[in-house]
Amino acid sequence: MFKRPFDRRTFLKGTGAGALALGSGLLTRPAHAAGLTIGILYVGPRDDFGWNQAHAVAAAALKQVPDVTVVEEENVPETVAVAQSMESMISLDGAKLIFATSFGYYNPFMVDMAKKYPDVEFRHAAPLWTEADPKNAGSYFGQLDQAHYIDGVAAGLCTKSNKLGFVAAKPIGTVLRNINSFALGVRAVNPAATVQVIFTGEWSMPVREAEAANALVDAGCDVLTCHVDGPKVVIETAEGRGVKSCGHNASQAPLAPKGFITGAEYKWETIYKDYAAKLAAGEALPNFIGGGFDKDFVQNTPYGAGATPEAIAAADAARAGVTAGKPIFVGPIKKQDGSVLVAEGASLDNYAPELNATDYLIEGVVGSIT
Secondary structure: OOOOOOOHHHHHOOHHHHHHHHHHHHOOOOOOOOEEEEEEOOOOOOOOOOOOHHHHHHHHHOOOOOOOOOEOOOOOOOOOHHHHHHHHHHHHHOEEEEEEEOHHHHHHHHHHHHHHHHOOEEEOOOOOOOOOOOOEEEEEEHHHHHOOOOOOOOOOOOOOEEEEEEEEEOOOHHHHHHHHHHHHHHHHHHOEEEEEEOOOOOOOOOHHHHHHHHHHHHHHOOEEEOOHHHOOOHHHHHHHHHOOEEEEEOHHHHHOOOOOOEEEEEEEHHHHHHHHEEEEEEEEOEEEEEEEEHHHOEEEEEOOOOHHHHHHHHHHHHHHHHOOOOEEEEEEEEEEEOOEEEEEOEEEOOOOOHHHHOOOEOOEOOOOOO
């Protein structure tokens, strides 16, 4: 799907000037045509049907912006390789904005590079920036739980067993929030349904993901979804077992022509184009930006053959409501331990700060975070 670029780290290492550039940052920068050059780093392949592909799709859209050049490198591990790749994009390509798209890229790698190159802007795809960090660094993020809620509404009307399965990587706040939001969507239209969760313990572990997906189907789940970096294995396993599925991060619709319902996708294109426009206009970039449907930062994958007409109508209505500000967390909601999360008659705003610190699963979710 995507043309693979040359390995910039290898190129720098293989040149006599490379050692100088990496050691001191004094490599003379080549002349560049007028315009803005943006560098993007991926921790895996750009065509992974998941996290990396979501960014690569946005990068492809960014390339269509006049006077913008995009340079990319995939399969950059969360090691000193991050700094080396950034260094080459700045020194060899003249990049003035770097998008670091993997969690482990931020500290120390991106932070250190931001200190070293104060005239270059660095932005990271996770809400990690703080006031103590360089002012030419920052974070951007999409509230994907809003799109997972819509997935849940559609899935809740597509299940026949009233058992839905969720393959998750790690029980951290963002993942738990997505699970809870999916479950709230399911139970908003189907109160008798439950969501069973299995954690694999890793962001990318195809064998465990396949085992978890098969275990959930064996337990009676007839709709599967997930929060892992590359959902390909989960979606293909669901399709192979004859059950329906909802996607995550990017579109997995081609992987499940019979059972795909819809999916929760980031729309990084909105943020990338906005940053490019601001830089081109000489405007300062925000140190943090986040949002959901209302800011066009997230979206749902077009419906597949697994979506029923009833599910499509309900999901469309729910999306319109959330986009307009209708809260997802509407009481009464209890945590798994029976304690009250949201009292009857109360609700939490979709951007409530306390949701960023989610460390629990709600009633209706089967599984443990310990």
